Amino acid sequence: MTIAAEARTAHHLPQNWLVRLLDNKSFLIFLCLLPAAALLLIFLTYPLGLGIWLAFTDTKIGRSGHFIGFENFTSLMQDRVFITSVWNTLLYTGVATVAKFALGLWLALLLNNHLPFKSLLRALILVPWIVPTVLSAIAFWWIYDPQFSIISYVLVDVLGWRTSYIDFLGEPWAARWSLIAANTWRGIPFVAISLLAGLQTISPALYEAAMLDGANAWQRFRHVTFPMLMPILAVVLTFSVLFTFTDFQLVYAITRGGPINSTHLMATLAFQRGIPGGQLGEGAAIAVAMIPFLVLATLFSYYALARRKWQQGEEND
Amino acid sequence: MSISRRDVLIGGAGLAAGATMPVPSIAQTANIEKGATLRVLRPTKFVDPDQTIFNENTEAFTKATGVQVRVDYASWEDLRPQTAVTANTGAGPDIVVGWADDPHIFADKLVDLTQVAEDLGKKYGGWYPVAEKYGKKDKTNTWISIPMGGSGGPAVYRESWVKEAGFDKFPTDHAGFLDLARKLKANGHPAGFALGNAVGDGNSFCNWLVWSHGGYMVDENNKVAINSKETIEALKYAKALYETFIPGTLSWLDISNNKALSAGEIGLTQNGVSLYFSIKNAKDEKTAAIGKDLNHAPMPIGAGVGRPTETALVINAMVFKHTKFPNAAKEYLRFMMENDQYDKWLTGCFGYWTQPLKGYAKSKVWESDPKILVYRDTWERALWSGYKGAITEAAGTVNAEYVMVQMVASVCAGQATPEEAAAEAERRAKRYYRT
Numbered sequence: 001m002t003i004a005a006e007a008r009t010a011h012h013l014p015q016n017w018l019v020r021l022l023d024n025k026s027f028l029i030f031l032c033l034l035p036a037a038a039l040l041l042i043f044l045t046y047p048l049g050l051g052i053w054l055a056f057t058d059t060k061i062g063r064s065g066h067f068i069g070f071e072n073f074t075s076l077m078q079d080r081v082f083i084t085s086v087w088n089t090l091l092y093t094g095v096a097t098v099a100k101f102a103l104g105l106w107l108a109l110l111l112n113n114h115l116p117f118k119s120l121l122r123a124l125i126l127v128p129w130i131v132p133t134v135l136s137a138i139a140f141w142w143i144y145d146p147q148f149s150i151i152s153y154v155l156v157d158v159l160g161w162r163t164s165y166i167d168f169l170g171e172p173w174a175a176r177w178s179l180i181a182a183n184t185w186r187g188i189p190f191v192a193i194s195l196l197a198g199l200q201t202i203s204p205a206l207y208e209a210a211m212l213d214g215a216n217a218w219q220r221f222r223h224v225t226f227p228m229l230m231p232i233l234a235v236v237l238t239f240s241v242l243f244t245f246t247d248f249q250l251v252y253a254i255t256r257g258g259p260i261n262s263t264h265l266m267a268t269l270a271f272q273r274g275i276p277g278g279q280l281g282e283g284a285a286i287a288v289a290m291i292p293f294l295v296l297a298t299l300f301s302y303y304a305l306a307r308r309k310w311q312q313g314e315e316n317d
Numbered sequence: 318m319s320i321s322r323r324d325v326l327i328g329g330a331g332l333a334a335g336a337t338m339p340v341p342s343i344a345q346t347a348n349i350e351k352g353a354t355l356r357v358l359r360p361t362k363f364v365d366p367d368q369t370i371f372n373e374n375t376e377a378f379t380k381a382t383g384v385q386v387r388v389d390y391a392s393w394e395d396l397r398p399q400t401a402v403t404a405n406t407g408a409g410p411d412i413v414v415g416w417a418d419d420p421h422i423f424a425d426k427l428v429d430l431t432q433v434a435e436d437l438g439k440k441y442g443g444w445y446p447v448a449e450k451y452g453k454k455d456k457t458n459t460w461i462s463i464p465m466g467g468s469g470g471p472a473v474y475r476e477s478w479v480k481e482a483g484f485d486k487f488p489t490d491h492a493g494f495l496d497l498a499r500k501l502k503a504n505g506h507p508a509g510f511a512l513g514n515a516v517g518d519g520n521s522f523c524n525w526l527v528w529s530h531g532g533y534m535v536d537e538n539n540k541v542a543i544n545s546k547e548t549i550e551a552l553k554y555a556k557a558l559y560e561t562f563i564p565g566t567l568s569w570l571d572i573s574n575n576k577a578l579s580a581g582e583i584g585l586t587q588n589g590v591s592l593y594f595s596i597k598n599a600k601d602e603k604t605a606a607i608g609k610d611l612n613h614a615p616m617p618i619g620a621g622v623g624r625p626t627e628t629a630l631v632i633n634a635m636v637f638k639h640t641k642f643p644n645a646a647k648e649y650l651r652f653m654m655e656n657d658q659y660d661k662w663l664t665g666c667f668g669y670w671t672q673p674l675k676g677y678a679k680s681k682v683w684e685s686d687p688k689i690l691v692y693r694d695t696w697e698r699a700l701w702s703g704y705k706g707a708i709t710e711a712a713g714t715v716n717a718e719y720v721m722v723q724m725v726a727s728v729c730a731g732q733a734t735p736e737e738a739a740a741e742a743e744r745r746a747k748r749y750y751r752t
Contacts, residue, residue, distance in 0.1 A: 060710060062423055063405075081745075146563075146568060147576070147577050147582050164564070165565075168568075169567075170568040171730075172730075175568065256515075258514040258568060258719075259730065260726045261723060272718070275398055276717040278397070278717065
């Protein structure tokens with residue numbers, strides 16, 4: 001058999017057809033993405049789709065429901081508890097995120113300096129993040145207890161600065177601020193460690209150049225640290241907003257949404273209505289109502305990260 | 318290990334088929350399916366002996382019948398969702414010892430237990446009327462569940478402090494109760510009742526408050542009726558009573574009153590018998606001393622029902638139609654409610670799960686400590702969520718949504734007038750009773 005004939009025979013073998021197919025870059029990408037896409041479809045798209053479907057039904061626990069259109073949503077618009085929960089969620093997310101970023105950035109800057117026992121300090125900073133949320137919640141529940149609060153004890157019995165114990169969780173505004181403080185405490189390590197990682201990627205040469213130019217500490221922070229930190233700030237900010245907006249455990253374990261529903265977040269109210277309350281459709285509608293806020297936060301992240309000037313200087317849009 | 322009368326009579330599963338005793342086994346008389354096995358789901362223990370004795374009784378059933386039984390324990394908040402999944406999918410446990418309302422939500426998926434309930438009723442002095450309400454399908458004589466027990470919630474108070482306040486006996490009317498609360502506060506031993514989103518204690522206190530004033534969430538026809546003059550009277554009373562409470566009760570969850578009473582911070586609250594036993598048996602001498610001073614009494618009677626009322630945390634056993642072994646399941650429930658097993662469980666749990674069958678009121682557990690005697694009559698006083706209506710999904714939801722608790726709490730906190738709070742409770746309840 002001639003070489004040309006051999007080549008023709010080989011050309012017709014099925015494995016060659018398969019090899020050619022696998023050599024096709026687009027097909028290969030599709031094939032490699034298929035398992036991940038299947039996993040996303042099963043574990044993300046299906047539950048999300050089911051949740052959205054349930055929001056348009058009157059499904060109850062143990063009973064399949066009927067399609068009722070926007071009834072759950074129109075009812076929620078007139079529901080004072082739901083409106084309060086939206087307001088609480090925005091307040092909780094806004095204030096806690098700002099506080100976490102301010103304190104987290106400050107901590108990251110401190111830890112980025114040459115400190116004694118630096119490694120140990122960095123490890124300790126992570127403790128609030130490592131502790132399971134429910135354990136933190138129980139600890140805060142005790143800290144805020146109207147009768148046994150350590151804070152009240154110190155202020156009243158030790159220092160004598162107050163005459164009565166503080167009712168941290170018994171009054172709506174006090175309860176809201178108390179929960180924001182607990183969430184801030186828990187969220188600081190995530191921000192601090194992430195920003196510390198970002199700080200360590202900034203070349204010392206930039207600071208040296210700035211110092212040679214006569215920049216003071218604030219100017220070095222404003223013109224070197226902050227712009228260089230911006231990409232990671234955007235990512236961390238987005239994640240922090242998402243985590244805070246969807247927080248459930250801390251609030252549910254400490255107040256269960258009380259007193260008088262004044263600390264319900266959308267997530268806790270969705271659970272309360274859906275599971276203990278048995279109104280799955282209504283619970284799903286509350287959860288679905290969170291989606292626009294979460295999409296906005298994600299879009300912010302996407303566009304913030306897409307702005308190359310944050311990463312490469314003001315001129316490179 | 319004790320051997321029960323029934324064990325002796327029937328010889329248990331260990332007896333060979335050729336045993337000479339002529340007495341038929343439970344398996345034969347009850348027509349238990351050959352090779353039957355059962356899965357049971359129930360709430361996890363709250364008092365330690367609950368689970369131990371329940372398991373021992375289950376083992377005794379296996380010994381007597383040869384039916385293998387697996388008992389799974391679910392946390393209290395998980396039990397209802399798990400029951401719902403079982404009902405929805407037609408798979409999972411054969412028997413669920415669920416919460417009070419659950420059998421009524423899934424009534425069409427349950428095995429008829431009328432024969433078992435009637436037999437037990439005849440044998441053990443009859444069922445308390447409220448137990449019948451919980452066990453029977455609404456407006457029928459068909460039993461869809463076997464109420465197994467209920468944890469009550471009378472007043473728990475420090476006897477010496479009540480005497481110090483000038484009361485030889487615990488008051489039985491609203492005026493006396495308010496007077497006591499005021500005097501307790503004046504003496505530095507205030508009362509404290511949960512007004513936070515407390516599943517047990519918050520609902521318990523607020524239900525009593527409204528019921529004893531003649532108010533109720535829905536009427537006999539399941540029409541929302543909470544916005545009534547009786548409710549408004551109850552809310553005015555609540556406001557006056559709240560002024561005597563220890564600060565912080567608006568945030569109290571279920572464990573808060575236990576902590577405050579155990580620490581000597583309050584002189585009066587409402588609870589199950591477990592609080593008394595945990596204090597009485599505390600290793601710390603100071604805490605144990607409080608136990609000697611504790612006592613219990615029914616919450617005051619108002620003009621409403623004409624007798625003491627309270628909410629009982631009821632566990633209600635049901636058999637699902639998907640079971641392959643309905644006879645085995647029915648016999649299991651019958652066996653667990655029979656004297657040899659039930660009395661052991663009742664006594665071992667110190668009367669925590671009080672009896673729905675009148676005959677067990679003669680149990681020795683009620684003589685073991687005069688201070689717990691009031692729990693004996695829990696089922697005499699108990700009313701249900703959604704009183705005066707049927708036990709329904711809506712009633713369960715309104716309870717789970719703390720509609721009653723938040724109505725009371727908003728008035729106590731000064732956020733709403735009684736009229737506004739009752740109107741808001743009506744609006745919220747109507748949402749769930751609309752269908």
